[in-house]
Amino acid sequence: SQQGEEDPQALSIQEGENATMNCSYKTSINNLQWYRQNSGRGLVHLILIRSNEREKHSGRLRVTLDTSKKSSSLLITASRAADTASYFCATDAGGSYIPTFGRGTSLIVHP
Amino acid sequence: SAVISQKPSRDICQRGTSLTIQCQVDSQVTMMFWYRQQPGQSLTLIATANQGSEATYESGFVIDKFPISRPNLTFSTLTVSNMSPEDSSIYLCSVASAPWAGELFFGEGSRLTVL
Numbered sequence: 001s002q003q004g005e006e007d008p009q010a011l012s013i014q015e016g017e018n019a020t021m022n023c024s025y026k027t028s029i030n031n032l033q034w035y036r037q038n039s040g041r042g043l044v045h046l047i048l049i050r051s052n053e054r055e056k057h058s059g060r061l062r063v064t065l066d067t068s069k070k071s072s073s074l075l076i077t078a079s080r081a082a083d084t085a086s087y088f089c090a091t092d093a094g095g096s097y098i099p100t101f102g103r104g105t106s107l108i109v110h111p
Numbered sequence: 112s113a114v115i116s117q118k119p120s121r122d123i124c125q126r127g128t129s130l131t132i133q134c135q136v137d138s139q140v141t142m143m144f145w146y147r148q149q150p151g152q153s154l155t156l157i158a159t160a161n162q163g164s165e166a167t168y169e170s171g172f173v174i175d176k177f178p179i180s181r182p183n184l185t186f187s188t189l190t191v192s193n194m195s196p197e198d199s200s201i202y203l204c205s206v207a208s209a210p211w212a213g214e215l216f217f218g219e220g221s222r223l224t225v226l
Contacts, residue, residue, distance in 0.1 A: 031213040040201060042115075042217035043154070088153065097213050098144065101154040 004032070004072075004089040004102035012108045019076040021105040023089030024069075030092050032065055033099055034074050037086045046074075046087075081111040113138050113206050117218035124225050129192045132221045134204030139184035142207035144215070145177070149200045157202075160187040194225045 007022045023032070031050050035043040049056045049065045049072065056063045062075040076083055086106050090099035114137040124130050134143070143160040157177055158166040166179035181187040191198050204218040 033214060040220070040222065042117075042203060042219040043205075043215075045214045045216065048212065048214050092213055097207075097211060098156060098159070099213065099215060100156070103153045 004091050004100070006087070006089055006102045006105040008105060009103070010106045010108075012110065013079060015079060015081055015109055015111050017079055017109075019079050019083070019107055019109070021074045021087050021107070023072045023074070023102055025072075025089075025091050026070065027093055028067070030094075030097065031099075032063075032072050033090045034061075034063060034072075035088045035090060035101075037088065037104070039085070043088065076107075079107075079109045081109050083107060084109045112208065113140060113216050115204055115206060115216060115218035117204050117221050119221055120219060121222040122224070124194050124223060126195055126225060128194055129190055130194065130223060131188050131190045132202050132204070134187045134189070134218055136185045136206055140206040141184070142211060143181060143187050144205045144207075145179060145187070145189045146203040146205060147200045148203060148220070154203065157189070160189075191223065194223075196225045199223060199225045 004023045004025045033048045034046045037043045047058050047063050049063050060077045065072045086104040088101050088104045090101045092099050116135045118133045145157040146154040147157050148154045156169050157172045158168040160166050160179050160181040162181045178190045201220040201222050203220045205215040
């Protein structure tokens with residue numbers, strides 16, 4: 001069953017703006033990850049945040065995790081047209097480290 | 112990270128036929144997985160491919176429909192048997208890094224269209 005649910009389902013912004021996507025989940029997790037998928041291709045791992053971490057940065061990406069609210073956000077700063085893709089959050093819980101994926105947010109960045 | 116090659120990248124198949132997808136990794140990996148992504152949907156785990164033993168299938172997926180082989184630590188195949196239009200999906204091979212911290216690496220996927 002799906003664990004994470006992304007919000008919004010679709011996001012359209014102008015180049016240079018920031019993009020924020022949210023992920024909510026239902027049960028306690030070990031890790032939460034974000035992946036990017038360009039136009040029906042394979043997924044690319046972006047960042048992993050552990051349940052005992054609250055914030056992580058990687059280049060223009062900033063991920064936060066609020067375990068009390070069972071939610072995470074992915075912020076892409078100064079977006080570029082090349083950031084156009086679908087973004088998925090994935091969580092693992094309990095004794096299994098196999099991620100379960102949400103439905104994704106479709107991001108379009110207009111040049 | 113691992114480099115994963117999947118073949119075919121896409122195919123159009125007739126109802127009732129079967130197709131085998133190959134996944135080749137450029138290094139030995141312990142964990143290999145097969146996911147399905149139906150049009151506009153998220154990824155659903157089909158099974159964990161186990162080297163030298165039968166794959167571990169998730170609820171809703173059975174060996175007769177999705178037989179999987181994993182003869183060694185760098186190669187696996189997924190067969191989609193007796194296909195119907197509902198099997199039209201992207202099938203993705205993924206592997207875990209070692210030591211596994213949770214992140215997965217994916218192939219480019221195999222887009223199947225069943226007519």
